[in-house]
Amino acid sequence: MTILVIAEHNNAVLAAATLNTVAAAKAIGGDIHVLVAGSGCGAIGEAAAKIEGVAKVLVADDAAYANQLPENVAPLIAGLASNYSHVLAAATTNGKNFRPRVAAQLDVDQISEIVSVESPDTFKRPIYAGNAIATVQSSAAIKVITVRATGFDPVSAEGGSAAVEQVSGTGDKGISSFVGEELAKSDRPELTAAKIVVSGGRGMGNGENFKHLYSLADKLGAAVGASRAAVDAGFVPNDMQVGQTGKIVAPQLYIAVGISGAIQHLAGMKDSKVIVAINKDEDAPIFQVADYGLVGDLFEIVPELEKLV
Amino acid sequence: MKILVAVKRVVDYNVKVRVKADNSGVDLANVKMSMNPFCEIAVEEAVRLKEKGVASEIVVVTIGPTAAQEQLRTALALGADRAVLIESGEELNSLAVAKLLKAVVDKEQPQLVILGKQAIDSDNNQTGQMLGALTGYAQGTFASKVEVEGDKVKVEREIDGGSQTVALNLPAIVTTDLRLNEPRYASLPNIMKAKKKPLETLTPDALGVTTTSTLKTLKVEAPAARSAGVKVKSVAELVEKLKNEAKVI
Numbered sequence: 001m002t003i004l005v006i007a008e009h010n011n012a013v014l015a016a017a018t019l020n021t022v023a024a025a026k027a028i029g030g031d032i033h034v035l036v037a038g039s040g041c042g043a044i045g046e047a048a049a050k051i052e053g054v055a056k057v058l059v060a061d062d063a064a065y066a067n068q069l070p071e072n073v074a075p076l077i078a079g080l081a082s083n084y085s086h087v088l089a090a091a092t093t094n095g096k097n098f099r100p101r102v103a104a105q106l107d108v109d110q111i112s113e114i115v116s117v118e119s120p121d122t123f124k125r126p127i128y129a130g131n132a133i134a135t136v137q138s139s140a141a142i143k144v145i146t147v148r149a150t151g152f153d154p155v156s157a158e159g160g161s162a163a164v165e166q167v168s169g170t171g172d173k174g175i176s177s178f179v180g181e182e183l184a185k186s187d188r189p190e191l192t193a194a195k196i197v198v199s200g201g202r203g204m205g206n207g208e209n210f211k212h213l214y215s216l217a218d219k220l221g222a223a224v225g226a227s228r229a230a231v232d233a234g235f236v237p238n239d240m241q242v243g244q245t246g247k248i249v250a251p252q253l254y255i256a257v258g259i260s261g262a263i264q265h266l267a268g269m270k271d272s273k274v275i276v277a278i279n280k281d282e283d284a285p286i287f288q289v290a291d292y293g294l295v296g297d298l299f300e301i302v303p304e305l306e307k308l309v
Numbered sequence: 310m311k312i313l314v315a316v317k318r319v320v321d322y323n324v325k326v327r328v329k330a331d332n333s334g335v336d337l338a339n340v341k342m343s344m345n346p347f348c349e350i351a352v353e354e355a356v357r358l359k360e361k362g363v364a365s366e367i368v369v370v371t372i373g374p375t376a377a378q379e380q381l382r383t384a385l386a387l388g389a390d391r392a393v394l395i396e397s398g399e400e401l402n403s404l405a406v407a408k409l410l411k412a413v414v415d416k417e418q419p420q421l422v423i424l425g426k427q428a429i430d431s432d433n434n435q436t437g438q439m440l441g442a443l444t445g446y447a448q449g450t451f452a453s454k455v456e457v458e459g460d461k462v463k464v465e466r467e468i469d470g471g472s473q474t475v476a477l478n479l480p481a482i483v484t485t486d487l488r489l490n491e492p493r494y495a496s497l498p499n500i501m502k503a504k505k506k507p508l509e510t511l512t513p514d515a516l517g518v519t520t521t522s523t524l525k526t527l528k529v530e531a532p533a534a535r536s537a538g539v540k541v542k543s544v545a546e547l548v549e550k551l552k553n554e555a556k557v558i
Contacts, residue, residue, distance in 0.1 A: 067473075069475065070438065070441070070448060070450075071441075071447050071448070074442060092469055093451060093466075093467065093468045093469045094468070094469070096434050096438075096450070097438065097448075097450050097451070098438070099435075099438070100403065100434070100435035100436075100437075100438035100439045100442070101438045101439065101441055101442040101448070102442075103404065103435070103439065103442075104404060104407055104438070104439035104440075104441075104442035104443055105442045107404070108404070108523055109402050109403070109404045109522055109523050109524040110403065110404070110433070110435050110439075111524065112432065112433045112434060112435060113432070122527065126432065126532070127335075127430065127431055127432050127529070128320070128326045128335060128429070128430055128432070129429060129432065130532060131325065131326050131335075131531075131532065132326065132328050132335050132529050132530065132531065132532070133529070133530050133531075133532050134526050134528070134529045135526070135527040135528045135529075135530075136524055136525065136526050136527065137524070137525045137527050138523055138524050138525075139523045139524075139525070140523035140524075174478075175445075175446070175447040175477065175478045176447040176448075176475055176476065176477045176478070177475065177476045178473070178474075178475055179463065179474040179475055179476050180473070180474050181468070181471065181472065181473040181474065182471050182472050182473075183470040183471040184470060184471045192469075196557070196558070220558060228487070231488075232487075232488075237471070238453075238467060238487075238488055239467070239468075239469065239470060239471055239472075244429065244432070245426075245486070245487050247469070252557045253551070253555070253557040253558065263322070263323075263325065264322070270532075270535070273555075273557065274551070274555045274557050275535075275538070276547065276551070282540075287538070287540070289535050289538075290538045291535075291538040291539070291555065292538055292539060292540075292541055292547055292550055292551070292555075293538060293539070293540040293541070294540070294541050294543075294544065294547055295540060301544055304544040305544050305547070305548065308544055308545060308548045309548055309551075309558055
């Protein structure tokens with residue numbers, strides 16, 4: 001059995017989610033190869049070769065793969081897949097984008113967002129916004145899977161010494177092109193990788209008030225998230241959204257401030273180790289999942305909390 | 310241009326689902342069903358493109374039981390012109406759904422296919438992309454803005470660190486994210502009018518599509534429950550507990 005893991009990167013750094021995906025591959029068992037597809041991505045290939053437990057790194061360096069356009073990347077991966085028993089990618093927006101295209105090209109069903117490996121053909125995955133966990137078995141010759149990063153502890157980024165091999169695909173299909181991108185600038189840790197996350201909801205009142213959460217977060221070394229209500233109200237950009245339709249986080253500590261705790265939000269954070277809820281409504285559903293709840297005015301509590309930690 | 314919109318009948322997003330005692334699935338008997346929220350956004354976007362004069366006809370399609378006609382009628386009331394129901398009693402996986410949609414695309418020859426980014430029951434997030442592979446069309450997933458310009462469609466997409474814009478050759482596939490638009494409500498007169506709009510019923514057999522799957526669900530369980538927490542009286546007590554009891558700060 002040989003497993004192919006698709007590296008997640010932005011042509012400059014290897015994304016941490018790749019290490020969680022390799023961990024899932026390790027749980028399946030077998031040789032692990034990593035594919036780095038990009039443009040000028042040689043350094044990423046070298047970084048991938050150092051990942052613990054990786055036997056071989058394939059590098060596809062082509063301008064066509066620069067922006068991970070699925071029309072170009074999927075045929076590359078599908079072309080390589082016949083040599084593998086499993087093809088894994090992280091369930092990031094990028095992984096979710098190209099992965100089903102690969103599966104359909106191979107004419108196999110895809111298993112999305114696995115959170116555990118029961119055996120090489122059996123996996124667990126959440127459905128219904130995390131309100132049920134399905135155990136699914138695949139009889140496909142090539143198992144095409146995305147991995148929820150928070151379900152697997154990352155392997156070490158150091159210690160490996162895999163051989164690097166160049167591969168090529170079919171290049172640019174010519175049906176899509178990259179126009180541009182706008183990335184939110186942030187000095188805080190990345191939301192999905194942070195050990196502590198402080199999130200605000202509708203109760204924050206406006207975007208200006210999020211400054212209270214930013215300064216608390218900076219004191220804790222935390223990332224700042226938001227509920228969908230806060231995003232829809234325009235308080236913060238939507239890449240801060242935690243939930244079924246946003247990001248899935250599982251930090252050591254999740255502090256929910258002014259968040260009622262709708263099903264769609266809980267789906268994104270209820271696997272956090274410790275959950276703290278700060279809300280003025282003592283009947284808010286968030287208190288049903290919170291380890292520690294504090295009923296009161298967030299505008300008094302948050303500054304006081306910042307002082308005491 | 311003609312736009313094809315795929316919609317799905319799912320459990321209403323406000324319902325707290327329960328897992329069946331025999332672990333065979335979730336209990337959907339007597340539970341409120343609705344159109345998947347992302348599909349509502351897809352219908353809305355198609356209707357807006359028609360209102361702008363970009364689209365000439367909107368065909369809405371679903372795959373499901375006879376009762377899924379309700380969701381098609383909803384889409385017709387929102388502004389779709391006609392509907393196609395591919396009747397299937399079984400729970401189909403995304404690949405089978407994508408193959409059925411491919412058969413409809415071959416038949417209807419739309420310039421744009423709009424789907425939701427994921428259904429809130431299976432949470433798969435696969436069908437649009439799979440349809441892209443099967444048709445060979447380009448895909449604009451997680452769309453927050455869609456602009457048709459000549460023979461291309463420009464799609465602004467929500468990605469992990471912000472947003473990205475891609476240009477796709479038409480025909481193309483777009484899957485909707487929450488921020489694309491705010492779906493309208495169907496008015497009573499439009500609901501009445503929708504009852505007279507055409508609704509065609511097909512079967513997978515008639516389309517020549519086999520829907521067998523390599524995936525089997527062995528069991529469905531409730532997630533591990535969190536142990537009940539405590540309410541603290543003061544910030545000082547909270548910090549003390551986080552430091553000494555939970556040891557997370």
